[in-house]
Amino acid sequence: MNPLMQRLGLRVPIVQAPMAGGPSTPELAAAVSQAGGLGSLGAAYLTPAQLREAAGAVRRLTDRPFALNLFVPEPRPAVTEEEVAAAVADLVPLHAELELPPPALPERVREDFEAQFEAVLEVKPAVFSFAFGRLGRPEMAALQAAGTLVIGTATGVEEARALAADGVDAVVAQGGAAGGHRGGWGQDELADTLALTRAVAEAVALPVIAAGGLMNAADVRAALDAGASLVQCGTAFLRATEAGTSAPYRSALAAAQPGATTLTRAFSGRLARGLANRVTAEVGRPLPYPLQNGLTRPLRTAAASAGRAEFLSLWAGEGAHRGREGKAAEILGDLWPE
Ligand SMILES: Cc1cc2nc3c(=O)[nH]c(=O)nc-3n(C[C@H](O)[C@H](O)[C@H](O)COP(=O)(O)O)c2cc1C
Structure with missing residues (x-):
């Protein structure tokens, strides 16, 4: 039992990773929190x-602490007409296969962060975590004044130092094996998770949360031995009964072999790890994040309805082939046999 576990009242040193876009449902978060981890x-x-609404749904299922997670926004990137035309041209043949008209860049490519953040302050979660950047001082102060523990995401030691200087309460050390988007903003080292955990634990006087490719009890043990206070697992929970992972996504995960994942910007413009498919192979000229995310949304929505995994973002870590189906509490039990 380390100070971070004590502060949050956790029995199990596992964080079920936030997974935007569907997988991290209120039911999944509540099941993990109820079983002693942090959903x-x-x-x-x-x-x-x-x-x-989602936070209210967690609270109807459990009175245990849980985390809310957002992406820190960056200014909308400037792009030329030629760049937009190239990104659209890459998607046109895939759209045609789903009988969709060619894509167009929407005016609105992200949610309004300020309004989302207001909602977080109202909800007053036990934990707020963020990725893709640094939080402003007023936001940090408002969260901490409300008693919310603040966690930032680093992919390297320099980012961890910057987050510590900003005043976060803990740092996620995200190794290169992690599923989903790279969570940093500076030089991404795609580091080995255990090596990064050790380096960050040495560099900052804060609790470290290890993330990336950690799929079983031995992995969790090794991360704690490397200096982590908690371990954040995403891919391990993707096939949980309570997760919102779509049926074609689940089938692709169940069929995954070692080496099935790749790093790609094809879906969102930001580097992310997922199962390789037609989009990661065929879309070579993406716009910068978040423009590409807006541009590919119609394709992803149509592919989900049509059950076509080859056009879906199948975010998963390098441990995808070691995952399994089951109740979230059973998966948590695999990670931390009590
Ligand atoms: C499907 C999926 C979605 C993710 N979405 C988010 C997110 O919304 N916010 C975030 O901070 N991290 C997100 N991540 C990254 C996780 O926080 C974490 O770094 C990663 O899952 C750890 O590696 P693992 O998947 O090998 O366990 C996501 C990961 C996956 C697999």
């Missing part, structure tokens, strides 16, 4: 009303 809601793509 998280990936709220980055939720409207403020949806965020409030």
